[in-house]
Amino acid sequence: MTAKLTVGNATAAHTKPALPIKAVATIAAALAVALWVQPAAASPFIPGQMPSHAIALAGGTVHTVDGETIENGVVLFKSGKIIAVGKVGESRLNIPADAETIDVTGKHVYPGLFDANTHLGLVEIDAVRATRDQAETGQINPNAKAQVAFNPDSEHIPVTRAAGVLVALTAPTGGLLSGTSSVMQLDGWSWEDMAVHPMAGMHLTWPRAIPVRSWAVEESASDQLKERTERLKDIRDTFEAARAYQRAKASRGKPGATATKYDARWEAMLPVLEGKLPLIVAANEISQIQEAVAFAAEQKVKLIIFGGYDAGRCAPLLKEHDVPVIIAGVNRLPQRRDDPYDAPFTLASRLEKAGVRFCISGAETTGNIRNLAHHAAVAAGFGLSRESALRAITLAPAEILGLDKRLGSLTPGKDATLFVASGDILEITTKVEQAYIAGRPVDLSSRHTELWKKYREKYRRQAEEQ
Numbered sequence: 001m002t003a004k005l006t007v008g009n010a011t012a013a014h015t016k017p018a019l020p021i022k023a024v025a026t027i028a029a030a031l032a033v034a035l036w037v038q039p040a041a042a043s044p045f046i047p048g049q050m051p052s053h054a055i056a057l058a059g060g061t062v063h064t065v066d067g068e069t070i071e072n073g074v075v076l077f078k079s080g081k082i083i084a085v086g087k088v089g090e091s092r093l094n095i096p097a098d099a100e101t102i103d104v105t106g107k108h109v110y111p112g113l114f115d116a117n118t119h120l121g122l123v124e125i126d127a128v129r130a131t132r133d134q135a136e137t138g139q140i141n142p143n144a145k146a147q148v149a150f151n152p153d154s155e156h157i158p159v160t161r162a163a164g165v166l167v168a169l170t171a172p173t174g175g176l177l178s179g180t181s182s183v184m185q186l187d188g189w190s191w192e193d194m195a196v197h198p199m200a201g202m203h204l205t206w207p208r209a210i211p212v213r214s215w216a217v218e219e220s221a222s223d224q225l226k227e228r229t230e231r232l233k234d235i236r237d238t239f240e241a242a243r244a245y246q247r248a249k250a251s252r253g254k255p256g257a258t259a260t261k262y263d264a265r266w267e268a269m270l271p272v273l274e275g276k277l278p279l280i281v282a283a284n285e286i287s288q289i290q291e292a293v294a295f296a297a298e299q300k301v302k303l304i305i306f307g308g309y310d311a312g313r314c315a316p317l318l319k320e321h322d323v324p325v326i327i328a329g330v331n332r333l334p335q336r337r338d339d340p341y342d343a344p345f346t347l348a349s350r351l352e353k354a355g356v357r358f359c360i361s362g363a364e365t366t367g368n369i370r371n372l373a374h375h376a377a378v379a380a381g382f383g384l385s386r387e388s389a390l391r392a393i394t395l396a397p398a399e400i401l402g403l404d405k406r407l408g409s410l411t412p413g414k415d416a417t418l419f420v421a422s423g424d425i426l427e428i429t430t431k432v433e434q435a436y437i438a439g440r441p442v443d444l445s446s447r448h449t450e451l452w453k454k455y456r457e458k459y460r461r462q463a464e465e466q
Helices: 021-041 157-161 223-250 263-275 286-299 311-320 345-353 368-380 386-391 395-400 447-465
Strands: 002-007 012-016 057-063 068-079 081-087 100-103 107-113 113-118 165-170 178-184 193-205 279-283 304-308 326-327 358-361 418-421 432-437
Touching: 057 418, 081 358, 100 386, 113 326, 113 368, 113 395, 157 165, 157 193, 157 368, 165 368, 178 345, 193 263, 223 263, 286 311, 304 311, 311 326, 311 345, 326 345, 345 358, 345 368, 345 386, 358 368, 358 395, 368 386
Parallel strands: 057 100, 057 107, 113 165, 193 279, 279 304, 304 326, 326 358
Antiparallel strands: 002 012, 057 068, 068 081, 107 418, 165 178, 178 193, 418 432
């Protein structure tokens, strides 16, 4: 078609091909989605401010997790740290005269729940590619860092913390070696404010050993096995290259040493090779888990298994090598036709009985991380004690990720990251009524509560008009 461009009083004509109707419709739809997404891109809720005085939560049932549960208890904290925990009236508590005492009689006080594997802050709307930032292109990306891509204004953050999940590991995905994850506290102005542990683990997806036979998979079994062989070689080549870089870097300045250029990928691998950063391997099949354990032992690196569907079948191996498991959700279906219906539900209790360290992750889509306590509750209904179920979503993930000196229990000296609930947090009807992150009171409003207010008002007005 011919288009005319007017600049001032001059007019010029040029010819260009018309866009197909389908392309125009696609562009229009993309623009509409982009415009719709913009208002949801930033959460309007203001981060909490540190009180200048001490706060005492008094009269509730205090679930310390690492100790006894205290009826009519007190949790005292100031400047972001827990000062004391005990029973009301104990002289050793020594509550300051200027402390703010909040009566929580009839309520329950818990340490903040901790989800050990999410994409929180990296994904906003699953169906909109522009809001998904959890994966880099390519297979080997050890230098990718979740912390710098974390969106502190995500609308999912207020929804998640309203359910008592106050700490979450946010992890990259995609390819083989996806990059490093970060443990984030769910309140703050920026990702720097919110990062509790900026470098929590290096994430690796172990190739499947058994071909997938499904109408949804186009590749033949032989092609899948061929690709698996290539991926295993990629993993080994990656570690060999990183080891070579490590040796070359260590030899700098020595006679005969060759110059080594800085490489961001292998630099990111050094903490893993030195045993300072755990390798978190996504593996569910027994063969995947066994191969991952053997590889970690060979490479002398710390290993954490994420997923672990078959972890109960190789529990002695995991216990022998002290490999902890992050269970990727309790509310999932059996993976084999001949598995018991409750195989995923009983995994936690089976690991506990076998002496394998574990924690429970919701492994949910970003909008459903709030269901973490429900996963633990199902495990409690299938053989796991309620105390162990609570521990699996508080102290256990903190221990596995090396943060148990700061998080996971109501212990003096730890961060005052905790919440007050109307009842047992493992009950679905329980409501979180107050929350504190590192001592700062947190606004529990969210998009859910704002929509509830909106439609409550709608029906109130309709009732008045009738």
